Amino acid sequence: MKCVFCGGKLERRNVAFRYEEDNNYFFVEEVPAEVCTSCGEKTYSPEVTDKLLKYATEEHKPTKTIEVPVFSFE
Numbered sequence: 001m002k003c004v005f006c007g008g009k010l011e012r013r014n015v016a017f018r019y020e021e022d023n024n025y026f027f028v029e030e031v032p033a034e035v036c037t038s039c040g041e042k043t044y045s046p047e048v049t050d051k052l053l054k055y056a057t058e059e060h061k062p063t064k065t066i067e068v069p070v071f072s073f074e
């Protein structure tokens with residue numbers, strides 16, 4: 001499989017997925033993805049995408065909670 005953006009080589013890797021919508025943020029660690037070795041674009045399989053979206057819509061207890069510093073760029 002090739003990267004749909006640049007045609008680069010895809011490599012299977014576990015990545016951290018970041019979800020961001022309105023004021024809802026979360027990370028999912030160790031997500032299996034195909035990562036482009038040229039541009040770094042991540043591609044998830046349909047099964048993985050389904051599962052990731054469930055974290056956004058269903059009640060799941062997080063493994064841990066991290067604090068994220070927020071800055072205003074002024």
Ligand SMILES: [Zn+2]
Nearest residue numbers: 003006036039
């Ligand atoms: Zn690419």
